[in-house]
Amino acid sequence: MAAGLVISAPASGVGKTTLTLALARAWRNRGLNVQCFKSGPDYIDPAFHAAATGRPSVNVDSWAMDRVSIAHLVGRGADADVVLAEGSMGLFDGVAARGVSGTGATADIAEMLGWPVVLVIDPSGQAQTAAAIAAGLRDYRPGVRLAGVVLNRVASPRHEDLVRRALNEVGVAVFGALPRHAEISLPKRHLGLVQAEEQAEIGKLIDEAARFIAEHVDLDAVLQSAAKWSPHPATNGLNVTPPGQRIALARDAAFSFVYPHMLEAWRAAGAEIVPFSPLADEAPDASANVCWLPGGYPELHAGRIAANARFRSGLRGFAETRPVHGECGGYMVLGAALTDADGVRHEMAGLLGLETSFARRRMHLGYRLAELAAPMPGHEAGARLRGHEFHYSTIVAQPDTPLAVVHDATGTVIAETGSRRGHATGTFFHLIAEDR
Incomplete structure (x- = not known):
């Protein structure tokens, strides 16, 4: 005990x-x-x-x-x-x-x-x-x-x-x-x-x-x-659906913010996770059927990400036929450009039109409840997802079709709706669980 x-x-x-x-x-x-x-x-x-x-x-x-x-x-x-x-x-x-x-x-x-x-x-x-x-x-x-x-x-x-x-x-x-x-x-x-x-x-x-x-x-x-x-036996596990059977997961110093329980739940559901490093100029595994870019500190590595042509071209090629999803920093990297704290604009993957800037810092912090207007990897349209947002970037442009209607914990609708274009989707919040 x-x-x-x-x-x-x-x-x-x-x-x-x-x-x-x-x-x-x-x-x-x-x-x-x-x-x-x-x-x-x-x-x-x-x-x-x-x-x-x-x-x-x-x-x-x-x-x-x-x-x-x-x-x-x-x-x-x-x-x-x-x-x-x-x-x-x-x-x-x-x-x-x-x-x-x-x-x-x-x-x-x-x-x-x-x-x-x-x-x-x-x-x-x-x-x-x-x-x-x-x-x-x-x-x-x-x-x-x-x-x-x-x-x-x-x-x-x-x-x-x-x-x-x-x-x-x-x-x-x-x-x-x-x-x-x-x-x-x-x-x-x-x-x-x-x-x-x-x-x-x-x-x-x-x-x-x-x-x-x-x-x-x-x-x-x-x-x-x-x-x-001593714990009471839980009749059910986590209410988490993996985004795919074989998941190419960006994983390095720029992409490390993913909740451990999410990865464990994906594996428990039978998914296979194949890590790759954008900072090492690696592309997502060609045998994966979905690519997931977590949050992290891409603003600290924006110049390197922009210069890594193999990663960016490989990600674009992957997205031509299979879904790619980004959370927070991963969402920013899927966008058109990221401006760092020194005001330098770096070209990102361009799968979405999102442009963000750390030169004009503004804290975004809090729980998020999102109702999907369209599917994203692992979740159908209409799903209610719970997550949390924490970053200091400012939205310069978010021109694509909104992915979801997003509320804060008080029920107020917020502007950070996420985006979708083709096979690419992204959110500013990090997913924690789906409502049962």
Whole structure:
């Protein structure tokens, strides 16, 4: 029987990922099998989880997924000793309108699974107020249990003592206090953390974080606070249809944002995935019957993509007879041109008329519910798809026929409809699940 915990915080940027990775590696170093999950739509943290535990991590999302799908995904932790679900944003932060099984908040997952929450609190610039925040989060939603807190970025022993005393007075356990330690900070980028595969020293970084956490956190007390958990058998798996039987999947530093559960669901349905690298000037496999370009950071590699003639001509030839779909960055590459942050315009594949620019940055962020006006690989017209959009590009032109009517989480229609032309389709959102 596994021990289940949720790692959360009052806000983003407090240290959830660092604590999750450090706990996972520290317990793994003690000989325990650790399974991680990520609550919410994040493409990057699961790769860090896998690096820390040696086991694949997947996303669970209460806005986009039903309880059956979440139970199916979490069931992979049945053979683990410890199961950690890393939250996103603050503990109760989600969207205003409820989705399939919740608002997307980490608290939904904690309540659904019955796992207590370990809060990471950064008391910088405060002392006793940190206790008020912890007590408020503990009492905000009766179905969510607080196990205790780990203090991060404590300024001094006196500062730690003030905060600990206040937390003790309100009955909140303190598992440990971390002094400021820049060496274990993970690099940032405009969409969040730098990807795990981009960091040659990721293993050393996680080992250092684990050593640091073991010095300052009572690992035994944290483990004892976890809920004993064994998953209930899920009668059905994920509601995900593969886009084809043999899928040519763009996969490199420019095309890496694809949810792990999607790839697993495709394989479970019998599909074969054939990776190729546009950055290495590779074309999609000629034997594939569909090509899929995930999101990523094409804007950082736009000049190289534009110069890779074999990739672009091979993609165009593929699209003459078979479907090609792009998500977010992949959609931009299917378009006519991409202007980078320096204002340089790069010619893309030209399968769609989309033109985007990073010279005029504007954040697009949020859940998306799309009703397809036409088919796309794996989904018929009329299908309702749930996904998430996060990018900083501005649409310069989107002249092709809209692929879908797209709403945000409040039901408001948005301009990012996606496009279709011939065998090519694209969306700005990353697909998470189809409504059952």
